[in-house]
Amino acid sequence: MLTLQNLEIGYLEGNEKRKLSKPLNLSLEKGKVTCLVGPNGAGKSTLLRTISKMQHALNGKVFIHDKVLSSYSNKELSKILGTVLTEHFDGGFLTVRELLEMGRIPHTAWWGTLTDKDKTKVEEVADLVGVSNLLDRYLHELSDGQMQKALIGRVLSQDSELILLDEPTSHLDIPNKIELYKLLNKIARTKNKCILLTTHDLELALQTADQIWLFDKDQIISGTPEELVLGGDFSRAFSSEDLFDIETGKFLVNQKKKIPIKVQGDAVARFWLLNALHRLEINLPKEVNFEIFIERSNHKTKFELFIDNQLVLRDSLNVLLHYLMKYSS
Numbered sequence: 001m002l003t004l005q006n007l008e009i010g011y012l013e014g015n016e017k018r019k020l021s022k023p024l025n026l027s028l029e030k031g032k033v034t035c036l037v038g039p040n041g042a043g044k045s046t047l048l049r050t051i052s053k054m055q056h057a058l059n060g061k062v063f064i065h066d067k068v069l070s071s072y073s074n075k076e077l078s079k080i081l082g083t084v085l086t087e088h089f090d091g092g093f094l095t096v097r098e099l100l101e102m103g104r105i106p107h108t109a110w111w112g113t114l115t116d117k118d119k120t121k122v123e124e125v126a127d128l129v130g131v132s133n134l135l136d137r138y139l140h141e142l143s144d145g146q147m148q149k150a151l152i153g154r155v156l157s158q159d160s161e162l163i164l165l166d167e168p169t170s171h172l173d174i175p176n177k178i179e180l181y182k183l184l185n186k187i188a189r190t191k192n193k194c195i196l197l198t199t200h201d202l203e204l205a206l207q208t209a210d211q212i213w214l215f216d217k218d219q220i221i222s223g224t225p226e227e228l229v230l231g232g233d234f235s236r237a238f239s240s241e242d243l244f245d246i247e248t249g250k251f252l253v254n255q256k257k258k259i260p261i262k263v264q265g266d267a268v269a270r271f272w273l274l275n276a277l278h279r280l281e282i283n284l285p286k287e288v289n290f291e292i293f294i295e296r297s298n299h300k301t302k303f304e305l306f307i308d309n310q311l312v313l314r315d316s317l318n319v320l321l322h323y324l325m326k327y328s329s
């Protein structure tokens, strides 16, 4: 569907080229979601703008199907390429319904009237992205997250084969982010779309993307999430070997440090006890033998603390933590 051939992206500064990438040779298939990830300033948005013909490539070519991007007219492109970029969308006096209807314009006859089929499509998309209850609201009345859903709705109502989204989840709360990733996967698979999106939601990208394009310095490594993590590319690109936990796919703040303490009992309470010990940076002396037994039922949790085999406390988590702080260096 999409092919990059020796593509170099970047900016012209006077007569000088400021390249952000080496020649890129990559391709995308239909039916898949690809997440473009990489550190701040790597060039993700620049690449999306170059692929969507909003910015010139410094060298090389972009092909959609077998035709070079520069030879597409805007009208032709509007039928096969839908984009939501990060630039401010200036359409405050449109309603959400009108915004979604704009997505249907490439499919209408030259006088631009929407058929009943177009209107049904708009209602379906509104339902999919969760803005049905906002259809008659003006865009300037929406929250950032609602606006983001409406803009994604516009591109979905356009029904193009190739969809490019620049940080589509940046204003969404976690449950809405997860919903959106699931929705994009479903659309890619069931409607055979090719979706490329940039994101900083690294953990969600690892859990949901069919493919990752990882911007590492001035090149892009392509692979499945598992290939890139197991090959060490993922943590290297984010200079985060000490933060990224390869066992869970999560970025951890302090949790990778070992705490010299034995904990037995309920696994959930054990997880949250360790979370608290790491969060509070409690450093226990290695020469003392700390053991904790946990009992948990009906949301009530009791912790027994043994120090050098003597029971010293049986109480709640907060009391236990307070007690352990006395030993922390």
Ligand SMILES: Nc1ncnc2c1ncn2[C@@H]1O[C@H](COP(=O)(O)OP(=O)(O)OP(=O)(O)O)[C@@H](O)[C@H]1O
Pocket (backbone or CB within 6 Å): 011, 020, 038, 039, 040, 041, 042, 043, 044, 045, 046, 047
């Ligand atoms: N219009 C512009 N003219 C010149 N340089 C630009 C322009 N826009 C962006 N840049 C520079 O190009 C580089 C890449 O920017 P870009 O926005 O593509 O990165 P990004 O990977 O999307 O970053 P982020 O994750 O922070 O959104 C940055 O160094 C940025 O300062």
